[in-house]
Amino acid sequence: MNDRIVFGQYINKDSWIHRLDPRCKIITLFLMMIGIFLIKNIYALLICLGFILLVVLTTKIPLHKFLRSFKMIAMLLIFTAFFQIVFNTYGEIVKVNGYDLTYTFTLTYLNLGIGILLIVLYFLLGKIFRKFRLIQFLIFVALIFLSEAFILIGPSIVSYTISIHENGLYTALMVLLRVLNLITLSALLTFTTKPTDLNGGIEGIFKPFKFMRKGVSIFAMMMSIALRFIPTLLNETSKILKAQASRGVDFNDGSFKDKVMQIVSLLVPMFVISYKKAEDLANAMEARGYIPGDERTRIYELKYHISDILVYIFLVLFLAAIIVLKIGGIV
Amino acid sequence: MSLIEVRNLYFRYNSSDRAVNGVNLDIDKGEFVCILGHNGSGKSTLAKLLVGLLEARKGSIKIDGIELNEDSVDEIRKKIGIVFQNPDNQFVGITVKDDIAFGLENRKVEKHEMEELIDKYSTMVRMNEFLDRNPEDLSGGEKQRVAIAGILAINPEIIIFDEATAMLDPKGVGEVMEVINSLKSKKTIISITHNLNEAIMADKVIVMNEGKVVLSGKPNEVFENIEILKNSKLDILDSMKLLEKVDNSNINLKEEVKTALWELTYQK
Ligand SMILES: Nc1ncnc2c1ncn2[C@@H]1O[C@H](COP(=O)(O)OP(=O)(O)OP(=O)(O)O)[C@@H](O)[C@H]1O
Numbered sequence: 001m002n003d004r005i006v007f008g009q010y011i012n013k014d015s016w017i018h019r020l021d022p023r024c025k026i027i028t029l030f031l032m033m034i035g036i037f038l039i040k041n042i043y044a045l046l047i048c049l050g051f052i053l054l055v056v057l058t059t060k061i062p063l064h065k066f067l068r069s070f071k072m073i074a075m076l077l078i079f080t081a082f083f084q085i086v087f088n089t090y091g092e093i094v095k096v097n098g099y100d101l102t103y104t105f106t107l108t109y110l111n112l113g114i115g116i117l118l119i120v121l122y123f124l125l126g127k128i129f130r131k132f133r134l135i136q137f138l139i140f141v142a143l144i145f146l147s148e149a150f151i152l153i154g155p156s157i158v159s160y161t162i163s164i165h166e167n168g169l170y171t172a173l174m175v176l177l178r179v180l181n182l183i184t185l186s187a188l189l190t191f192t193t194k195p196t197d198l199n200g201g202i203e204g205i206f207k208p209f210k211f212m213r214k215g216v217s218i219f220a221m222m223m224s225i226a227l228r229f230i231p232t233l234l235n236e237t238s239k240i241l242k243a244q245a246s247r248g249v250d251f252n253d254g255s256f257k258d259k260v261m262q263i264v265s266l267l268v269p270m271f272v273i274s275y276k277k278a279e280d281l282a283n284a285m286e287a288r289g290y291i292p293g294d295e296r297t298r299i300y301e302l303k304y305h306i307s308d309i310l311v312y313i314f315l316v317l318f319l320a321a322i323i324v325l326k327i328g329g330i331v
Numbered sequence: 332m333s334l335i336e337v338r339n340l341y342f343r344y345n346s347s348d349r350a351v352n353g354v355n356l357d358i359d360k361g362e363f364v365c366i367l368g369h370n371g372s373g374k375s376t377l378a379k380l381l382v383g384l385l386e387a388r389k390g391s392i393k394i395d396g397i398e399l400n401e402d403s404v405d406e407i408r409k410k411i412g413i414v415f416q417n418p419d420n421q422f423v424g425i426t427v428k429d430d431i432a433f434g435l436e437n438r439k440v441e442k443h444e445m446e447e448l449i450d451k452y453s454t455m456v457r458m459n460e461f462l463d464r465n466p467e468d469l470s471g472g473e474k475q476r477v478a479i480a481g482i483l484a485i486n487p488e489i490i491i492f493d494e495a496t497a498m499l500d501p502k503g504v505g506e507v508m509e510v511i512n513s514l515k516s517k518k519t520i521i522s523i524t525h526n527l528n529e530a531i532m533a534d535k536v537i538v539m540n541e542g543k544v545v546l547s548g549k550p551n552e553v554f555e556n557i558e559i560l561k562n563s564k565l566d567i568l569d570s571m572k573l574l575e576k577v578d579n580s581n582i583n584l585k586e587e588v589k590t591a592l593w594e595l596t597y598q599k
């Protein structure tokens with residue numbers, strides 16, 4: 001169960017990033033994200049990504065953990081890129097060695113058959129090979145297109161042309177790079193910062209703003225309670241799932257109506273459990289002297305070190321560079 | 332003057348009958364008090380009233396001479412801590428250290444002082460090596476010990492245990508009871524329990540039924556009233572069942588057997 005929540009999971013290693021002050025990490029991440037949103041130049045984005053990946057290497061966290069957090073939105077990215085490349089018709093048609101990148105696809109009856117066959121194959125394969133489903137899916141899509149490009153026997157049903165335009169390719173690449181940048185950055189933050197520290201960091205950042213201190217302190221407490229209880233509630237969910245399964249509820253099959261009933265059979269006990277937990281927790285907190293919004297001292301006092309200051313200096317330089325390049329019309 | 336004085340206390344949840352129905356109570360400093368009563372007899376409600384989580388409809392609670400009301404409740408909560416039944420639902424912090432710190436943070440204790448107190452009391456409940464652990468990686472008994480450390484750190488005079496061992500496995504019960512026993516000489520303890528063996532060791536036993544205190548006194552005085560205990564749907568000790576048998580039969584030397592059995596009951 002816990003395997004699936006890769007994104008946002010702290011990975012305990014000892015590196016300089018791990019030791020940075022959480023306030024510094026949050027502020028740097030946030031402003032760098034804004035900076036990256038301003039960049040429209042692919043080369044500049046590539047340089048950023050390269051730089052962020054270099055930083056990633058210094059965290060001692062295995063790269064595949066980062067790759068896994070890409071996986072979660074890979075599908076979305078691929079579709080965005082696909083639609084940009086296929087449907088964006090602004091700009092010149094891209095030429096390679098003097099040839100236009102224009103392709104004609106024809107759907108014949110034979111192709112239709114092949115297509116259906118491939119889809120069936122894809123689902124059958126899914127029963128055997130559970131891994132690399134995304135790659136399997138892409139290969140099958142590619143095969144369908146290939147068959148429509150080259151197997152042109154028999155009467156055709158419909159024929160269509162796709163040409164790749166500069167603008168589409170460019171936008172697709174830019175979106176891809178931007179998202180990769182953003183995901184790596186936020187993974188960098190969540191992998192190297194304990195939830196408690198993230199929370200304390202957010203609280204610390206808003207501390208100087210007196211007028212919003214109350215709200216922030218309540219918000220931080222809510223976040224920390226959420227962080228505390230998410231694993232517990234996931235545990236309870238899997239217990240209920242098992243209990244229902246042992247009573248013969250099959251969560252994988254069934255009609256739409258069955259599915260609704262199954263979800264209700266999960267939600268009702270979850271709601272009851274959560275309500276009981278919330279009531280008990282509120283009692284325990286109140287009995288231990290918690291007054292919402294009141295000033296509290298913190299066990300994790302935040303302190304800036306030299307490395308934090310260096311990171312801030314870097315951040316200022318980074319933002320300044322983007323602004324200068326932006327004014328100069330370069331990025 | 333007693334440390335805890337409860338006079339004529341009434342409380343009713345919106346829906347139900349009277350949950351606490353005219354309770355009078357006196358508990359002295361340093362006493363170890365057990366509250367017995369079947370499910371729904373109002374024990375938890377009384378405990379929540381004592382720590383100000385619920386507001387009485389009628390009657391008064393005085394703790395250490397201070398009358399419990401809206402203004403004094405923060406003051407009183409420094410004098411009285413409570414450990415609840417469910418280990419998971421009262422664990423506030425993300426780590427053991429966080430959880431022990433929670434009450435101290437609320438009382439605005441300085442960081443260095445907090446570190447010292449956390450160190451001291453986590454060692455006392457033997458959880459000092461688990462300070463960075465998350466609650467998911469702790470057993471129920473360990474979580475309850477953390478809860479106790481969190482309350483001890485605030486240094487209250489009174490600690491209420493509301494069936495604090497009811498959800499634990501035998502090993503956990505043993506560990507937690509060991510900690511509770513080590514506190515007996517230092518704190519005033521109110522233990523709500525179904526465990527008669529624990530009650531026998533108490534300085535005072537209070538039996539509740541339908542929101543009322545039906546018996547109160549030293550364990551030997553209370554356990555003599557077998558009829559009332561039975562009416563309160565309470566279990567009685569095996570030796571007491573034997574006693575009853577002997578009482579109802581006509582064996583000779585009745586008095587001697589009875590005395591011997593009473594001795595047996597309180598020997599432990
Ligand atoms: N939150 C609530 N809302 C409404 N009624 C409640 C609530 N909590 C308890 N009651 C009712 O008040 C009465 C006393 O409950 P209480 O929890 O004090 O009993 P208890 O002696 O602690 O029982 P147990 O041994 O099961 O813990 C019961 O009839 C119960 O149904």
Ligand SMILES: [Mg+2]
Pocket residue numbers: 374375376493494
């Ligand atoms: Mg109770």
